[in-house]
Amino acid sequence: MSSSTYIKSIICTLSGVVDSTENAVDRHPIVISLAVLYVAHRLWRQRRRRSRTLPRSQERVLVVGASSGIGRSIAHEYATAGARVCIVGRRDHQLNAVAEECANLLPGEAADGAGGKRGSSGDVLPVVADFTNADDMVALREKLEERWGGLDTLVVCAGVSALRPLLEVAGLDRHDGKFSPPQVSVAGVQRTVEVACAAMHGNYIGPLVCAVTFIPLLSSTSTAPSVLLMSSLAAVAPAPTRSLYTSTKASSLLLYQSLAIEHPSIKFTFILPSTVEGDFRASAVDGGTVREADPNKNGLKRTAVARRSILAVDRGEKLVFMPPVTGRFAHLCYWVFPSFIEVLAARKYNFTAV
Secondary structure, eight states: OOHHHHHHHHHHHHHHHHHHHHHHHHHOHHHHHHHHHHHHHHHHHHHTOGGGTSOGGGOEEEEESOSSHHHHHHHHHHHHTTOEEEEEESOHHHHHHHHHHHHHHSTTOEEOSSSSEEOSSOEEEEEEOOTTOHHHHHHHHHHHHHHHSSOSEEEEOOOOOOOSOHHHHTTOEEETTEEESSSOOHHHHHHHHHHHHHHHIIIIIHHHHHHHHHHHHHHHHOSSOEEEEEOOGGGTSOOTTOHHHHHHHHHHHHHHHHHHHHOTTSEEEEEEESSBSSSGGGGOTTOOOOOSSOHHHHSBOHHHHHHHHHHHHHHTOSEEEESHHHHHHHHHHHHHOHHHHHHHHHHHTTOOOO
């Protein structure tokens, strides 16, 4: 085949492709437009990934609530990638165990002799501290400034659960539509206030203290500052037996959403998972028991939540539901068909108002 014939065949092929594309656009303009927008969005998001400007080996990460659960899995993922990771928790024994796990995941791990582990890249620094305690958090900030010279990523995973209907916390039982005793006593009201304060302390005050302590450090020392708040689907979709939990998680979510507006130079990411595997419910401040299906059989995997969370931070995503379809459906549907979501929530938590 001569070169001129070959060129003509290519031109004919391209002409056919153009004609086919034009016909497809004419027949399905909406579908084609959506497809183009989707591809453009994916390419744009890939281009603006944070890891392109801040390599993982240079990233300084603080994980609050890292001694168990999702926080532990997030610490594992960052350590595996070679980031510098400070893990924080109140339980000394568990935190040290997580530190060892992270150290073993570091590329070229070796002890550094300074209360942590260092590898050819990466660094693991365990700190026993209470994220609701101002003294602890300021001391932690000073330690990070001394060791790393600043902070790039703040991950807030700590929190507490609450599993009982509110009036049950106050000491009332309900049978056949009647309460027993018929009224709440002074002691019952006070007990409810105490439990509510405990829930507020763990789910709102802690995140607040972290934000106030570390936002200035992030702003002044990072080229790409980010904050990840591990929230819950329950923060945007009401649930029976979870009144204290949902209300306190909602308050911290709105706090951080407001902070995202007040501090536009920092990328804020909010993860809203549904039920997750693990023993998080053992931290229930009201002494309640699990009513829904076994989380360890039916819940989201902690590793999956951790990986999706880190990806969301890297992409600069704002609000992430897990699972994405059912989570967003529950959120949006409540405002259109609230009664429908209420029925589904009651069924999920095996709750009957009797």
